[in-house]
């Protein structure tokens with residue numbers, strides 16, 4: 001008989017949530033005390049900047065030149081990010097248009113002393129546009 005079969009449902013421990021397997025790990029970073037807000041949690045704007053950096057990794061490989069962030073849709077922070085968390089940024093392409101690429105970036109925290117358990121802290125769709133020397137949109141090479 002397995003341990004779960006003999007354990008009351010209320011006492012069963014759920015397996016730790018895993019990181020997504022259908023996305024590429026594009027950035028890992030540990031926030032520092034300098035990145036905190038007045039509550040002692042990590043400042044949302046700092047997380048957004050990391051998402052912009054992480055999101056640019058796959059588009060950079062495709063565009064192979066200058067690009068600019070044109071849009072971000074939408075940040076929701078349901079769980080705080082804390083000093084000492086290991087943040088992992090996972091990305092996948094959702095659309096490649098004529099001049100733009102959109103990626104879906106998911107951010108997970110492994111809490112201090114709970115490494116291996118991934119808590120999703122936010123997600124955003126970020127769109128990057130390939131630009132020429134004058135800063136105008138240009139076609140993405142195929």
Ligand SMILES: CC(C)(COP(=O)(O)OP(=O)(O)OC[C@H]1O[C@@H](n2cnc3c(N)ncnc32)[C@H](O)[C@@H]1OP(=O)(O)O)[C@@H](O)C(=O)NCCC(=O)NCCS
Pocket residue numbers: 068069070071096097098099100101127129131135136137
């Ligand atoms: C990025 C920029 C060059 C685009 O020029 P533009 O004339 O506005 O672009 P267009 O309307 O021709 O659209 C270009 C592409 O962006 C996409 N795009 C434009 N606005 C968008 C939006 N709100 N959401 C998603 N995609 C958008 C278009 O669909 C198009 O993609 P496609 O060719 O793959 O279909 C220009 O807006 C710019 O310089 N913005 C400032 C960028 C910047 O400084 N970013 C950092 C902010 S701090």
